[in-house]
Amino acid sequence: MKINTLSVFPEIIKNNCKYGVLSKAVGKKLITINNYSFFTEADNNKGIDDEQYGHNPGMVISYEKTFKIFKKIKKNEPKTKFIFLSPKGHIFNNQMAKDLSNEKNITIVSGRYEGFDERILEEFCDFEISIGDYILTGGELATCILIDSISRMIKGVVGKKNSVINDSFMDSTIKGPVYTKPKIFKNKSVPKILLSGNHKNIDNFNRNNSLEYTLNKREDLLENATLAPTERENLRKIKRSKLNNNVFIALVHHPIKNIKNETITTSLTNLDIQDIARSARTYGINKYYITHPILEQRKLAEKVLSFWDNEKKRKNENSKHVAMNNIIIKKSLKEAISNIKKEYKQKPILIGTDANEMKNMVDYSFIKHKIQEEKRPYLIVFGTGWGLSQEIIESCDYILKPVGGYDKYNHLSVRSAVAIILDKLFGCNF
Numbered sequence: 001m002k003i004n005t006l007s008v009f010p011e012i013i014k015n016n017c018k019y020g021v022l023s024k025a026v027g028k029k030l031i032t033i034n035n036y037s038f039f040t041e042a043d044n045n046k047g048i049d050d051e052q053y054g055h056n057p058g059m060v061i062s063y064e065k066t067f068k069i070f071k072k073i074k075k076n077e078p079k080t081k082f083i084f085l086s087p088k089g090h091i092f093n094n095q096m097a098k099d100l101s102n103e104k105n106i107t108i109v110s111g112r113y114e115g116f117d118e119r120i121l122e123e124f125c126d127f128e129i130s131i132g133d134y135i136l137t138g139g140e141l142a143t144c145i146l147i148d149s150i151s152r153m154i155k156g157v158v159g160k161k162n163s164v165i166n167d168s169f170m171d172s173t174i175k176g177p178v179y180t181k182p183k184i185f186k187n188k189s190v191p192k193i194l195l196s197g198n199h200k201n202i203d204n205f206n207r208n209n210s211l212e213y214t215l216n217k218r219e220d221l222l223e224n225a226t227l228a229p230t231e232r233e234n235l236r237k238i239k240r241s242k243l244n245n246n247v248f249i250a251l252v253h254h255p256i257k258n259i260k261n262e263t264i265t266t267s268l269t270n271l272d273i274q275d276i277a278r279s280a281r282t283y284g285i286n287k288y289y290i291t292h293p294i295l296e297q298r299k300l301a302e303k304v305l306s307f308w309d310n311e312k313k314r315k316n317e318n319s320k321h322v323a324m325n326n327i328i329i330k331k332s333l334k335e336a337i338s339n340i341k342k343e344y345k346q347k348p349i350l351i352g353t354d355a356n357e358m359k360n361m362v363d364y365s366f367i368k369h370k371i372q373e374e375k376r377p378y379l380i381v382f383g384t385g386w387g388l389s390q391e392i393i394e395s396c397d398y399i400l401k402p403v404g405g406y407d408k409y410n411h412l413s414v415r416s417a418v419a420i421i422l423d424k425l426f427g428c429n430f
């Protein structure tokens with residue numbers, strides 16, 4: 001593979017290729033590295049940058065001053081693919097390294113200053129790549145990272161093929177722990193199974209550790225990992241054992257807003273009883289409180305529940321009655337809060353929900369993290385009608401941002417909103 005680079009400081013890149021596996025790969029001609037310098041190639045020492053249009057400060061790599069350099073590289077390397085390094089590009093990962101290692105000829109272009117005049121990208125860029133969500137002063141170090149990780153994927157560069165195959169990220173998992181001699185040092189010993197010589201058991205041990213490490217450190221990767229059904233169930237079990245089990249939801253029928261922003265009481269909806277109970281059970285919610293100030297409506301809810309209670313005798317554990325058992329009917333949100341407080345000796349943190357944008361709303365990743373960090377009770381409050389009254393909104397500790405699509409229309413039924421919100425907070429991605 002031939003890797004060309006174009007940068008302001010080619011020495012940084014040259015030096016990086018002098019060491020270890022990379023220098024051997026160059027020595028064995030598995031890769032050829034050819035470094036172009038923006039300044040050596042530029043016309044009459046005119047430089048390569050110019051002032052930025054608009055009022056923002058900072059110089060920009062000029063289209064006019066570098067155009068010929070790109071043309072020259074294209075002439076020298078007719079089939080080359082231009083990779084521009086930029087914080088605005090796709091985030092680089094192992095799969096991209098693997099894909100790029102199949103190319104015969106690439107040219108990695110490093111920016112400096114405020115980056116490239118957009119017209120350079122329009123004309124020459126095949127891939128725009130970022131190495132992460134932070135800003136470097138120039139692309140040379142990023143070039144070194146690309147050269148290193150792409151080269152490792154080329155056959156023969158890393159001595160043992162299995163070292164690469166077993167690497168973290170190859171199967172969207174990270175590796176478990178590794179050990180070396182001695183067997184015991186400072187009372188810390190190597191897991192016995194690794195000394196057993198039984199390859200099958202060692203492979204199982206490593207696989208299970210790798211999956212557990214991925215779950216604990218990079219759960220996001222598991223979405224793309226290939227998991228056997230037993231592995232998936234085992235990971236879910238581990239995750240369940242770590243989750244905060246003290247999360248509650250409440251469906252409020254009073255005080256509620258109507259379309260004119262007046263305070264009203266809404267009536268009970270049978271579908272909300274069943275469907276929300278099933279969502280709550282699916283996402284591991286401890287109890288689902290239905291609050292209604294009118295006795296007749298509470299009696300109606302009890303009647304629905306008693307029907308499901310009878311079902312208990314003849315249905316299996318996946319049946320709806322399991323979900324309906326988690327419902328508690330109360331007169332008001334205040335009563336639901338006292339009930340939780342009585343049992344858990346702590347007032348729950350109140351999280352309000354609303355379909356409208358409001359000041360100081362919080363995002364899902366913040367609340368998701370908070371709920372799992374602090375194992376105290378949390379109560380997520382859902383409204384009916386046109387939403388929770390101002391008085392309830394003001395009593396909440398946090399208000400979640402509305403869920404919805406890109407359209408202005410946002411009128412989800414509360415049971416749909418509950419399901420979506422619970423999935424965002426407690427959904428499993430593998």
Ligand SMILES: C[S@@+](CC[C@H](N)C(=O)[O-])C[C@H]1O[C@@H](n2cnc3c(N)ncnc32)[C@H](O)[C@@H]1O
Pocket residue numbers: 085086087088109110111112113114115116129130131132133134135136137138139140142
């Ligand atoms: C100071 S940066 C320009 C940043 C630009 N002002 C912005 O906010 O997008 C100069 C050059 O460093 C390189 N660079 C900086 N951060 C990078 C990153 N995260 N990934 C890849 N290249 C990066 C790029 O080549 C970029 O053109």
